[in-house]
Amino acid sequence: MFIINCPYCGERDQSEFSCGGEAHIERPKQPTELSDDQWAEYLFMRKNIKGIQFERWNHIHGCRKWFNVVRDTSNDKIHAVYKMGERPPIK
Amino acid sequence: MINNLRINKNNFIDQTIRISFKFNGKKLFGYKGDTLASALLANNIHLVGRSFKYHRPRGIMTCGSEEPNAIVQVGKDSSLTEPNVRATEIELYEGLEAFSQNCWPSINFDIGGINNFLSPLLPAGFYYKTFMWPASFWEKYEFFIRHSAGLGKSPTKPDQDLYDHQYVHCDVLVIGGGISGILSAKLSVAKGLNTMLIDDKDYLGGSTIYQDDDIFKINNENSNVWLKKQIETLNKIPNLTIKHRTSVAAFHGYNYLLARENLIDHLNIDERKGKIRQRLWKIRAKKVVIATGAIERPLVFSNNDRPGVILSSSIKKYIDYYGVKTGENISLFTNNDSAYETAISLNKSGVKVKVIIDIREDSNSILSEQVEKSGIKILKGYTVIDTDGYKRIKSFDVMKLSKDGGSVVGNKITYKSDCLGISGGWTPMVHLFTQSGGKLKFRNNDNVFIPDENKTPSKQISVGSSNGDFELDDVINNTVKNIKIFLGLDKNDFENLNIKCSKEKQKRNIWLLPSNKPISKTKPFLDFQNDSTAKDVKLALREGFKSIEHVKRYTTTGMGTDQGKLSNMHALGIIADTTGTNMGDLGTTTFRPPYTPLTFGAIVGRNVGKFFDHTRRTAIHDWHVKNKAEFENVGQWKRPWYFPKNGETMHQSVQRESKAARESAGILDASTLGKIDIQGEDASEFLNRVYTNAWSKLAIGKCRYGLMLNEDGMVYDDGVTTRLAENHYIMSTTTGGAANVLSKLEDYLQTEWPELNVYLTTVTDQYSTMSICGPNSKKIIKKVIPNLDLSDQSFPHMSFKNSKINNVKCRIMRISFTGEHSYEINVQSNYAKDVWERCIEAGKEFNITPYGTETMHLLRAEKGFIITGQDTDGTLTPSDLQMDWIIGKKKYDFIGKRSLYRSDTIREDRKQLVGLLTDDPKEVLEEGAQLVESLDKPIEMLGHVTSSYFSPNLNKSIALAVVRSGKKLKGKKLIVPMENKNINVTITDTVFYDKENKRLNA
């Protein structure tokens, strides 16, 4: 049970949040231009990293805002939290 | 007999308060401050249970939570009885009743004891190997195994006790109230930090508090006296919270810990009423100090499990703390100095110590020299090879160890003793450390796994013997030094204390002690609770198991309720010795929470009965109850299912309700449907993107049915959305989908389309909805709202009007889920029951019939309307549902559009929604039943029934189903094979009733 520093509310218990999977996967602006394979890449393919992972989180039982989290999946250490649309503060 | 095992002088037991209790039905006495174990020992009762597999007699072996044998059933009340409680942790109270477990029919005569003589036939993996084959024999074995094994009985009635949960935040949490924990807590509070100190006992001070010996001095006072003064000052500190009788069960990441506090188990039964039994503390600490101490190891030799064989340090606690002699004629067997401390305590209390067997060739510490001076016989370089005595040890045999310790030499000597104390050294309690993610390192010189300071999660520290410091000076000095750095302290009172103690100089360790007999003829127990021996571990290795995790499971070593607190190290040691591996390279098994067993009561807390889950009731609920509705759970909602009249069955009610709705008028409470208020200048564009059909041209005051997909093109939710104003819509969702649809829409708005100016608000609870349908619905609405123009020109199907019912504002939609002429009234929830009753009153002359979800489902099935989640399962596209008409082909994009022409979604042989009619119109199919074309084996499954009803309006059975290539199969005959018969069906159109939709405007 880790603590997430919601960029809008501050530190809250993990139980207030829900994870929305890998971050920085933009919905294609022109889906009709894409081949089946390209669309499938967007639709289905996700990383499952042991280590530093960029994730989307939603403060679902709080302000209901979505934001990004950089988390080490091996020890749950959170390295950064930043708002939607912002560039990751670390690589 | 009673009380001659109790010594008089004692600081911890109140001998003025006598307490009566029962063990296995026999009435006994103890004193205030006793545990069940100490009271039993004072009554000269050692035999408390039978072992799990061989049913060997077993006695109290320890004085703490590591106890493997003395686990008892407490109480016999069918709702309060509790199995698997450690007698060493039960504080004695008036009226306590405890029973031995795992003995049948009684502790003294146990049928399973025959397993002991069969033990050569019961090696590791025996149950796996034998009882699995032939499979048909299992039933015969099972009766015997189940009857003779088992760990206590579960209560048969609900628990009447109260349990609680509480959250707490602190700067520093100190786990363990021994000397290192107390020093840590004092240093923490002195710095002004908000500190919590937790200990599982009813007193503080650990083992030092009864270490009353001139050998151990702090600033010229005996260690116990010095520590007692420190403890006395704790009560006056405002920023310190002390929790007694509280055991940390789990240490999760980010310093989140669970601790169970026992609040009433030590009270007399009559003092407990109305009080909370246990509280589960959910602790978030900025920093954590682990000071959980160490537990003594047993020694592994043949028949080391007899009642009366007790850990040496426990014998010391029984005599020094409880004032109880564990025997009249005690011997000690050790590989380290701890047993000498026990010998001194026993000697002081007038208990004869017959002999000390020390496997070390030499021992010359202050402790051992003092023991030698007192005249106690010490055999150095010897080992115990066997013990004798059935329900209590009577004697034991010793022999000289060879130089390398691998065998025994010389002659066997037999000593008579009624109690043998054993000490195999100490194991730091690192369970919580590893639970939190810390990694261990192995210290070779005394064979211990200790926390690796380089692999310790941040913001925690281990101190004292849980960090591998076992001697008083090391414990104090290292604790003070490390806490100073950990908490960033300045100079303090505990630096440069003058500490005197004995220092151990010689070490020798043999995991499996040799015997004069071949190992096959010995019984050296490792795991006392699960009855696994060193032989089992060796067998597992011979059979090819290498990983410690596999050996553990195959031999069940360490898998009892004690989680192998006593056995794990020896199992590892024997594996290392046998395979020639370094123990440090082997690693340990995983320590998982809880550290000690938790009750289910503590885990669930107050979330029982009606608090188990939220119950959502509509504003009209009370009316439904008054009118005898049967309810159905839909998510957390209670929805009327049907309204039985005069003893009707469900079928009869539904048939009546369905006919009434089509023949005259029906009324449904549809308040549970999700309602999302959508506002903003881009609301129309937003709806265009989330629904499959076009929305920009929907006129104000009009309603439209929408289908929502996932990006994978599969149907996700559906409902009618109404345009209330230029930039204002109200969307309705399915009951079950309401929360998820809102979240999904928010997700798109915030992350993919932040440029859209749209606001979403859930108003499901704020508005209540009632639907009135049937040919007389218009007349009823006319009566309720006389001034509303209900003509088809002014108020056509799929349109909306604002209105008032008796001055209450309402929204009226003319929409229909039944195919009948139908109105939906939306009204602020606090007026809903009143409006509902007005409609019922106005509808009386038309026999207005309230109906529930079952009739609603039937009526919509007659019309072939889908229910998402019933007819769909996340694998069907709109086209699969024969709903191609709802795809906005001209729209550039909407959620899921691109997926609708992936190679997989355009396959013609996908499962598709069809109607089904049974050849026998009376035969109603079962939902979920499979559809096949032929019964030739192997039978190919073509699909399944998703909805099925007997339609009273058509007077025949109807069903919806998904069938492979179903769209092309209209008219085809299929078979529904059931257990006792095969039902013939024909594929039809999905619309069974009023295909021309004439009734909408009737």
Ligand SMILES: [Zn+2]
């Ligand atoms: Zn927030």
